């Protein structure tokens with residue numbers, strides 16, 4: 001993708017990886033809009049990044065996604081880049097009493113929202129790039145986040161098909177594949193052991209500038225290219241099996 005002079009919507013861009021991308025895209029000379037549920041997080045992001053445009057939106061519901069799209073189509077029809085970044089992660093066990101409800105919430109936010117937004121935003125005449133944020137867990141699941149891992153495997157698979165479906169329309173589809181990073185994903189402190197977002201952002205922007213369409217870092221670079229002979233032992237080790 002071209003790195004500057006875009007108008008970009010980043011879902012979940014007020015915190016973590018989305019905020020890191022928003023900051024860097026602004027530095028590179030783009031106009032950036034971010035959305036999320038929490039007004040306070042949006043306000044804090046706007047205070048830190050002059051020029052950032054914010055919009056409160058709940059992407060877990062169809063109505064929330066449609067409202068966001070209508071707002072964009074009216075006020076920012078020149079958006080040419082959609083970044084499907086918003087996501088939630090919950091630890092759960094299939095025997096939990098609330099397992100199915102939690103699973104539905106995760107599937108609505110991590111699967112249904114990017115699918116629905118993609119289909120809506122393709123109505124924008126200016127749209128030429130879609131970035132989908134998947135995960136190293138797309139390739140090898142973490143058992144304590146079983147549904148999250150499966151949503152990311154879904155996203156990875158769909159992104160491969162999407163890229164080919166949109167090739168003839170000259171819409172570029174880029175997969176952003178983070179490894180574990182130090183954000184508030186899943187709750188404060190759960191990812192405290194992981195590398196900072198800033199190192200990841202440096203690495204993926206260098207790859208974007210090289211024209212790459214699968215952006216990886218550390219573990220995700222290995223996992224996204226490995227065969228079962230590597231992934232099976234990683235699965236056992238990561239999940240402390242046997």
Ligand SMILES: NC(=O)c1ccc[n+]([C@@H]2O[C@H](COP(=O)([O-])OP(=O)(O)OC[C@H]3O[C@@H](n4cnc5c(N)ncnc54)[C@H](OP(=O)(O)O)[C@@H]3O)[C@@H](O)[C@H]2O)c1
Pocket residue numbers: 011012013014015016017018035036037038039041057058059060061085086087088089109133134135136177178179180181182183184185186191194
């Ligand atoms: N950190 C990691 O280790 C890691 C690794 C691989 C992939 N990822 C992926 O990276 C993406 C960003 O996660 P992160 O690590 O940066 O965590 P994060 O800071 O918690 O960011 C998630 C963002 O999504 C937004 N969001 C969640 N539910 C939403 C909803 N219903 N409607 C609108 N916005 C919603 C949140 O804002 P509100 O709460 O205000 O709505 C938040 O800004 C996710 O897709 C995640 O799966 C993260």
